[in-house]
Amino acid sequence: MKPDARLTVAITGMNAVPDNPGAGLAVARCLREAYGERLRIVGLGYDALDPGLHRQEYCDSAHLISYPGSGSDALFDRLAEIHEIEHIDVLLPCLDAELPLLVNLAPRLAELGIRSYLPSREQLAKRAKDRLAELAREAGTASPETLPITHADFFRDCDRKGWPFPLVVKGVFYDARMAANREEAEVAFRAIAAEWGLPVLVQRRITGEECNLAGIGDGHGALLGEVMMKKRATTSRGKAWAGISIHDEELSAAAHRLVAALQWKGPIEIEVMRDNRGIYQLIEINPRFPAWIYLSHGVGRNLPALLLALVLGEKTLPLAPPRPGLLFIRYAQETLVPLSSFESLMVEGRSALESEKP
Amino acid sequence: MENNQASEGRSLELPKPEVLKRLALSDSGFVFDPVTGNSFTVNGSGLAILRRLQHETDLSRIVASLGEAFEVDTLSAERDVIEFANLLRNTFR
Numbered sequence: 001m002k003p004d005a006r007l008t009v010a011i012t013g014m015n016a017v018p019d020n021p022g023a024g025l026a027v028a029r030c031l032r033e034a035y036g037e038r039l040r041i042v043g044l045g046y047d048a049l050d051p052g053l054h055r056q057e058y059c060d061s062a063h064l065i066s067y068p069g070s071g072s073d074a075l076f077d078r079l080a081e082i083h084e085i086e087h088i089d090v091l092l093p094c095l096d097a098e099l100p101l102l103v104n105l106a107p108r109l110a111e112l113g114i115r116s117y118l119p120s121r122e123q124l125a126k127r128a129k130d131r132l133a134e135l136a137r138e139a140g141t142a143s144p145e146t147l148p149i150t151h152a153d154f155f156r157d158c159d160r161k162g163w164p165f166p167l168v169v170k171g172v173f174y175d176a177r178m179a180a181n182r183e184e185a186e187v188a189f190r191a192i193a194a195e196w197g198l199p200v201l202v203q204r205r206i207t208g209e210e211c212n213l214a215g216i217g218d219g220h221g222a223l224l225g226e227v228m229m230k231k232r233a234t235t236s237r238g239k240a241w242a243g244i245s246i247h248d249e250e251l252s253a254a255a256h257r258l259v260a261a262l263q264w265k266g267p268i269e270i271e272v273m274r275d276n277r278g279i280y281q282l283i284e285i286n287p288r289f290p291a292w293i294y295l296s297h298g299v300g301r302n303l304p305a306l307l308l309a310l311v312l313g314e315k316t317l318p319l320a321p322p323r324p325g326l327l328f329i330r331y332a333q334e335t336l337v338p339l340s341s342f343e344s345l346m347v348e349g350r351s352a353l354e355s356e357k358p
Numbered sequence: 359m360e361n362n363q364a365s366e367g368r369s370l371e372l373p374k375p376e377v378l379k380r381l382a383l384s385d386s387g388f389v390f391d392p393v394t395g396n397s398f399t400v401n402g403s404g405l406a407i408l409r410r411l412q413h414e415t416d417l418s419r420i421v422a423s424l425g426e427a428f429e430v431d432t433l434s435a436e437r438d439v440i441e442f443a444n445l446l447r448n449t450f451r
Contacts, residue, residue, distance in 0.1 A: 209394065209395075209396075211395070230395025232395070243395075244395045245395075246393060246394065246395040247392055247393065248393045274394070324390075324392030324393075325382065
């Protein structure tokens with residue numbers, strides 16, 4: 001029997017390393033803003049040091065789950081175990097690497113009563129980095145030329161093959177590093193290949209201004225509630241440290257075309273570079289909300305709340321018109337964690353959050 | 359007056375009108391472009407010119423309007439407007 005009548009939403013991606021945070025904490029924050037305490041939030045993470053798992057304002061309880069590398073059966077078993085305790089109504093995954101597994105697991109999870117709002121396997125594959133150029137062509141959007149490679153030898157004479165430095169070296173699933181010369185490219189290749197496997201992608205570097213768009217695909221070709229942001233400061237890994245909301249009809253139109261081409265269902269982040277000619281070049285499509293999604297609440301378009309309404313099949317409220325000019329600035333902050341909470345996560349893989357009273 | 363006549367009917371080379379019109383101008387001189395997310399600051403003279411450029415492209419009318427609002431001779435006003443227009447062209451290339 002469910003111990004609490006409130007709707008229970010489980011959210012992954014509670015990691016928040018400053019140079020590359022997950023989106024889970026921001027999604028939880030958005031839902032808390034929209035629903036307050038009418039919602040139970042269960043934080044799911046991979047490491048007892050994921051700070052989101054210890055933020056009692058956003059998570060009512062926290063659990064560790066198995067890494068995606070352990071396979072879908074292990075993940076399902078762990079989620080089923082957590083479900084026994086928490087009675088999860090909705091699962092909102094926030095990390096790229098989880099998506100392929102959870103898309104496959106969605107029907108089994110639904111049988112347990114855990115609802116989600118995810119793309120199909122085909123939709124997920126179609127926006128993968130190695131197929132992005134093909135998708136961009138289909139949607140009539142520009143994108144930088146990308147080449148899959150399987151050996152670092154490529155960088156010995158890449159300029160003679162028409163690929164002069166600087167280049168962007170990317171993993172098929174994740175990670176992108178700028179390489180100004182052969183040495184840097186080889187280091188990036190090895191690191192990315194070791195973590196994300198082969199092939200590694202080489203992309204021509206586009207100079208310009210990076211803008212991102214977050215929204216939700218309804219699975220029938222429509223893009224709902226887009227929110228756009230221009231990066232104003234980035235971390236060493238190119239992640240937004242500060243950004244400002246913008247609204248550009250041209251970017252909106254490109255995003256609508258991409259979502260229509262994908263028939264995308266679920267949260268989506270579209271990353272583009274506005275090049276020196278003012279043309280939007282598609283860089284990446286992420287199958288989840290971005291870590292800056294709290295900005296959507298700020299501009300009156302709380303996308304995680306909209307997503308929850310869609311999952312539940314509720315009537316969605318009209319969104320506010322675009323509101324350019326709202327800035328966000330990220331900052332690092334220490335969260336105090338009672339030893340008992342940390343111990344509980346480490347030993348039992350779960351924690352009912354307690355507050356640290358100084 | 360001669361300068362006014364010289365500039366009469368002359369249009370300035372400016373960024374696209376829709377680009378100038380969409381700029382959010384604050385009395386402090388803070389300027390925000392809601393489409394690109396870029397922001398910059400202008401001084402009082404720049405702000406006065408930019409406000410006029412948002413709905414006027416004729417040099418002589420802009421210079422005359424500046425002359426009515428400020429104690430500035432026509433030649434200086436014309437020079438400032440042309441220089442500022444060049445700056446804007448470079449900024450919004």
